[in-house]
Amino acid sequence: MAKKGELSKTARASLAQRDEKDFLTARSCAKCGELIMLKELQPVKVLGAGMVFYHKQHYTIG
Numbered sequence: 501m502a503k504k505g506e507l508s509k510t511a512r513a514s515l516a517q518r519d520e521k522d523f524l525t526a527r528s529c530a531k532c533g534e535l536i537m538l539k540e541l542q543p544v545k546v547l548g549a550g551m552v553f554y555h556k557q558h559y560t561i562g
């Protein structure tokens with residue numbers, strides 16, 4: 501049982517580590533034009549234009 505707890509702790513740690521790592525994508529933000537880190541990527545489907553991408557903090561609903 502203790503071993504199982506250890507494993508899940510390790511798994512959680514590696515997940516957290518992966519989450520902290522930013523990956524720069526080839527997508528650029530439709531608002532500011534900068535490339536977007538994977539963590540910040542907000543894909544938005546636009547009628548007639550297909551997919552556009554925003555930084556999460558640059559995308560506002562409405």
Ligand SMILES: [Zn+2]
Nearest residue numbers: 529532555558
């Ligand atoms: Zn942006």
